[in-house]
Amino acid sequence: MVTVSTTTRTAQDLTAQARDVLGVSRLTNHALTSWLHGLPGVDQVGCEARAAALGTRSVKTTSKAWAIDTAIGMIDLTTLEGSDTVGKVRSLCAKALVPDALDPRTPRPAAICVYGDMVATAKAALGDSGIHVAAVATAFPSGRASMAVKLADTRDAVEAGADEIDMVIDRGAFLSGDYLTVFNQIAEVKQACGAAHLKVIMETGELVTYDNVRRASYLSMLAGGDFIKTSTGKVQPAATLPVTLIMLEAVRDWRELTGVQVGVKPAGGIKTTKDAIKYLVMVSEVAGDDWLSPEWFRFGASSLLNDLILQRQKLTTGAYSGADYVTID
């Protein structure tokens, strides 16, 4: 069971806290711009080289078994298609409850991630299993809707029982330098979340530069995000190792600065056990072992779970497994 510390924060609280962090008496776009653009720039070549180097670790035998089980426990098992049906969401929940019918010791994923209208269905299917229901909200994936619609979308999902809300930021506002709008939107959505946990999707594939990823990470944390998440999964490139590296550095430094720990969720394009283990190595090396739990690190994925289960079966039975031994999603 994943436990998540939640605090209900109002937008006013968050603005006041932001003023403290920035050391200003009034939170203006100018103040935010000075602060965000005052962050150190990302060394692109160095960042990519470090990410690639961390991806070369060889993780075998008992360490691999541990990594596989840990990764399974960190998955937000996701279905976000226009064609989703109640039946499909129920079958995904059934899979979360019993990931591998051949081995009941297989851990369960941390959460099911669905669209807001499927929250009640998922909640009912998961019962008191302790698996969370995460809902995407705020006009996912584009985020192009009025604030009233975004807030209504969020409240709707929370009222239906969502434990976690995955919101998207307004990339248009962010890229045109209107950081205050982005801040206010995140803060208001956080308020609308109440006790639900807020993950802020930055859609790094649309942010163009690594510097922007760093700025968006800080802005999201400043505005009260409990998690920062790379992508919607609807835009290429989705999660990459260098982008996640920058986000992990940001949450590490944020805790130094404010004492608040924020989680990280790479999502989209993580399909194999090998990929997942590279991310775990990076979490441990960059942010630290405090982040190596489902409370602080998640994978947004769907097909990843099957690959992890196949690798797990290989380790437990000693024979290579195949697609006949996992569900068809």
Add this chain to the structure above:
Amino acid sequence: MTRLDVRKTYKLYIGGAFPRSESGRTYEVVSAKGEFLANAAMGSRKDVRDAVVAARGALAKWSGATAYNRGQVLYRVAEVLEGRRAQFIEEVAASEGLTPRAAGASVDAAIDRVVWYAGWTDKIAQVLGNLNPVAGPFFNVSAPEPTGVVGVLAPQTSSLLGLVSVVAPVIAAGNTAVVVTSASRPLPAVTFSEVLATSDVPGGVVNIVTAQTAEVATWLAAHRDVNAVDLTGVAGADGVDWAALEREAAGNLKRVLRPVLSDGVPVEPDWTADPGLTRIRAFVETKTVWHPKGL
């Protein structure tokens, strides 16, 4: 000034590409007379795993191709083999210690064998299928379908004719293959993979791994994503217990084509004999459907 030879690197054939072994290992291949011939890649269990992934990926397209199309592709393999006849005669002669004349006969037989199976692709259903008589107003049709991914342990002695004789029936029926070559005579198989790569056989339909049979056979036989295994290559292979392989294969109820036995010991069949349909029949599943007779 003397010209330096440009030597070929003998690599694996997986998914239509020619990778080295992921293990980085090679081993010395010597002729029947003991002379050094080349360094071949020494495939590992992970190469076999990659080959199974490639074969599984290629299965839908190949098994879904028309029998006519598969026949055309196989005939094309024979055409390209014929074009490389001289090269194969040289390699077979060196590997098997045959005279050029005997090697030529063996290569010719291999080419003819491919043509023979090419002709069979669109006749398998007529011969192995049936319209069954039933007591009711129904058509009852039995038709053969490919088994799936087939792991093939290629014969140890006959490096080309034997290889072709075990691979061609598997793919003629619409299966995809992961082939472990003769351990001591792998070179003609590597050159055969170049023939496959240039004759419209889609990548992944045949994957060829040069390896020590004893090292990788267990992994192939136990692999849950392999649907059948052909154990022909256990005859004469060092340290291979074919009964143990069959037990591993039972883990997911694989089809098993047993080796030919002589006094309980696996022996290599006579590859010049009429092959018959045994090897096609071993790797097809019969699907029977009922259909109401209407107006």
